[in-house]
Each structure stands twice: as C-alpha cells, then as structure tokens.
Amino acid sequence: MSAIQKNVEATSEKYTSSFTQGHLALPPAKKYLVLTCMDARIDxxxxxxxxxxxxxxxxxxxxxxxxxxxxxxISEQLLGTQEIVLVKHTGCGMLTFKNEDAYGIVEKNLGSDASAELKARGLDFLAFPELEQAVKDDLMYLHDTKLVPDNVAISGWIYEVETGKTRRVV
Amino acid sequence: MSAIQKNVEATSEKYTSSFTQGHLALPPAKKYLVLTCMDARIDxxxxxxxxxxxxxxxxxxxxxxxxxxxxxxISEQLLGTQEIVLVKHTGCGMLTFKNEDAYGIVEKNLGSDASAELKARGLDFLAFPELEQAVKDDLMYLHDTKLVPDNVAISGWIYEVETGKTRRVV
Incomplete structure (x- = not known):
C-alpha cells in the first residue's frame, strides 16, 4: 500500500469517528453547482x-x-440544481500550453502507441491563452447551449491562488 | 446578486483575511490525483x-x-502526478437512471431543440447499474488506455455517504 493510500485509510478512520451527516439527501440542498479547476491549490x-x-x-x-x-x-435535469458558479483561477496550467505541445509531450513521454491513441480519440485539451476571456467564453458557451435553460443563473469568477480571493468577472 | 453569489463574496472576504498559502507551486506537492464524484455529500x-x-x-x-x-x-503528463485515487460512492445518482431516461427528461423539461442538440452531441451520461463493478470497470479502463502508463499506481475506493467511511475496493 502506498503512502497516499495509507493516508486515505488513516484519514477515513478519523473522519468517520466524528461524522454526523449521514442523513443528507442526494439532491444538493442549496440547488447550485460549482464548476472549478482540479488545481491542487483550490479548496x-x-x-x-x-x-x-x-x-x-x-x-x-x-x-x-x-x-x-x-x-x-445531470446536475440540473436529474438533480434539480438551478444556478452555476464557474470559477477559473490565476496561475492555471491551462494558460501554459497548446494542444500541439501536449500531443508532443505525450509522444515523447509515452511513445507512439499512446500518441496514436490520443489522435484516434481526438482529445482536445481545451487550453486557453487568456484568463478573463476564458471565463467569458465559457459563460457564452453555457448561455448558448440549449441544454442549460435561460432561467439558470450563471456567474463567472476568478480565484487568486496568491491571495485566496475570489472575485467576480461576469 | 443571488444569495449564492453573495455567499461566495462573503466567504472570500473571510477566507482571504486568514489566507497564508499564496506560495504554493502549480504542480501538486504529493504528486497524485483524486478522481471522485461531484456529489454534494463529498468533501x-x-x-x-x-x-x-x-x-x-x-x-x-x-x-x-x-x-x-x-x-x-494533463495532470500526469504536464504536471507530474504519478498516482490515481479513484473514489465512487454509495447512493450515487448514476445508479438511478439510464441514458434513455436522461434523454427523455431533457426532451420533457427543455423541449425538442435541446433534445436535438443532445442527440447531435451524442452525449453519453455514463450511468452505471452496480457500484463495485463500476469501480472495477473504471480501473480496467485506466489500466487499458495507453495514455496512463503502467508505472502509475491506481487504487479504487467507495465512500459511504451514510457513515463518512472510505473503503478500498481494488
């Protein structure tokens, strides 16, 4: 078992011992969803x-x-959420590369079979060159798709990894 | 401004005032990634x-x-993570429907334009009928793709929303 796996087990033992929220319902109580980055610096x-x-x-x-x-x-149509809070962040890795860079790195690190799989899947890494514009573009995308109805409130924010601040963009 | 947006602003003000971790680097310090559900009951x-x-x-x-x-x-090839901790959970919404149900709900709630867009995108909602099997299937998928190299450690877990416990499956 790896150190990381041991940490999950040890944490769980402690977390379970004081856990009191087993009664919570499946649909989110406040009926909203947050969409943010996987970045390790965001909690x-x-x-x-x-x-x-x-x-x-x-x-x-x-x-x-x-x-x-x-x-x-799924969140909106099956589980009743009605608002979207979208948060991108400063220092995002997606600002640092382009699709062709990522394709090159996969080929170099993982070889031609992986590279061929990547091409066959046509994976778009969806990097972006400018942060505020990327927030606006994503809000436009959400407003444009018919899969998100017009009565869903959508706001766009930037989290600053340097200060911990979340500021509104749109 | 909605109550939810006000809450983001108020929380941020408080969070920023005691924030001391602006120095953290972009690549995850412990070089791993956690893949889990969007479910509101998981922190x-x-x-x-x-x-x-x-x-x-x-x-x-x-x-x-x-x-x-x-x-x-992106996490592994561009930002250096080397281990995957995959956690599904009891009571998951994905256990409760099938693609055709979701397609029917979108048509009923959002109308024929949304339904047509859904079909044009060919969106697969990736629901699953059995929890432990779904963990195993996803681990198999990660082992099979050449985009995740063999030296990446992968473990599969189930989080119990009723007890707060995280237990290992694979």
Whole structure:
C-alpha cells in the first residue's frame, strides 16, 4: 500500500469517528453547482463557502464548461440544481500550453502507441491563452447551449491562488 | 446578486483575511490525483485527507474515468502526478437512471431543440447499474488506455455517504 493510500485509510478512520451527516439527501440542498479547476491549490468548500450537502462540485483541468457539460446536465435535469458558479483561477496550467505541445509531450513521454491513441480519440485539451476571456467564453458557451435553460443563473469568477480571493468577472 | 453569489463574496472576504498559502507551486506537492464524484455529500479534502497544494481533484458525475481522461492526462503528463485515487460512492445518482431516461427528461423539461442538440452531441451520461463493478470497470479502463502508463499506481475506493467511511475496493 502506498503512502497516499495509507493516508486515505488513516484519514477515513478519523473522519468517520466524528461524522454526523449521514442523513443528507442526494439532491444538493442549496440547488447550485460549482464548476472549478482540479488545481491542487483550490479548496472549493472553504474558499467558496460550500457546506456539506449544499452544492455539486465539478472539477476538471481549467474549469472547462465544455468538458463539464455532461455533469452539468445531470446536475440540473436529474438533480434539480438551478444556478452555476464557474470559477477559473490565476496561475492555471491551462494558460501554459497548446494542444500541439501536449500531443508532443505525450509522444515523447509515452511513445507512439499512446500518441496514436490520443489522435484516434481526438482529445482536445481545451487550453486557453487568456484568463478573463476564458471565463467569458465559457459563460457564452453555457448561455448558448440549449441544454442549460435561460432561467439558470450563471456567474463567472476568478480565484487568486496568491491571495485566496475570489472575485467576480461576469 | 443571488444569495449564492453573495455567499461566495462573503466567504472570500473571510477566507482571504486568514489566507497564508499564496506560495504554493502549480504542480501538486504529493504528486497524485483524486478522481471522485461531484456529489454534494463529498468533501474530498476532509474525507480523503488532502492538504492544500497536495493533489489534483477531478470531480464529475459518477467519478467517471472516461469523462475525466483529459484532466488525468494533463495532470500526469504536464504536471507530474504519478498516482490515481479513484473514489465512487454509495447512493450515487448514476445508479438511478439510464441514458434513455436522461434523454427523455431533457426532451420533457427543455423541449425538442435541446433534445436535438443532445442527440447531435451524442452525449453519453455514463450511468452505471452496480457500484463495485463500476469501480472495477473504471480501473480496467485506466489500466487499458495507453495514455496512463503502467508505472502509475491506481487504487479504487467507495465512500459511504451514510457513515463518512472510505473503503478500498481494488
């Protein structure tokens, strides 16, 4: 068992011993979802004020609305959420490369079979060159798709990894 | 401004005032990623023992490895993570429906334009009928894809929303 796996087990033992929230319902109590980045420097519960049971939290590389669409539709249409809080962040890895860079790195690190698989899947890494514009573009995407109805409130934010601050963009 | 947006602003003000971790680096310090569900009843940082800066956290409906593949490849090939902790959970919404149910709900709730868009995108909601098997299937998927090299340690777990416990499956 790896150190990381041991940590999960040890943490769970402690967490379980004081756990009192086994009664929470499946649908988020406050009927909203947060879409943010997988970045290790973000703790959505503490930074954005999400109590256990309140909101869905979707996280992927770059807080991509496109990549999160499946989860967003499930959250809203099957589990009743009615608001989207989208949070990208300063210092995001997605600002540092382009698709062709990632394709090159996969070929170099993992070889031609992996590279061929990547091409066959046509994986788009969805990097972006400018942060505020990326927030606006994703909000536009969410407004444009018919899978997110017009009565869903959508706001766009930037979390600053340097200060811990979350500021509104749109 | 909605109550939820006000809560983000108020929380941020408080969080920022005691924030001391602006120095953390972009690559996760402990070089691992956690893939878990967007479910509102999961707080990965507390339940799985993730300190700020330690690990990427990818979350989507059902903790789907397939849906998370883009983020996983970015995490490992561009940001140096070397271990995957996959955690699905009891009471998951993904156990409660099938693709055709979700397609029917979208058509009923959002109308024929949304339904047509859903079909055009060919969106697969990736629901699953059995929890432990779904963990095993996702681990198999991660072992099979050449985009995750063999030296990446992968473990599969189930979080119990009723007890707060995280137990190992594979």
């Amino acid at each position: 959505p519960a503490r930074a954005f004020g999400i109590n256990l049971g309140d909101a869905h939290v979707i996280r992927n590389a770059g807080a991509s609305a496109h990549d999160g669409l499946r989860s967003i539709v | 990965p940082a507390r339940a799985f023992g993730i300190n700020l800066g330690d690990a990427h956290v990818i979350r989507n409906a059902g903790a789907s490895a397939h849906d998370g593949l883009r983020s996983i490849v």
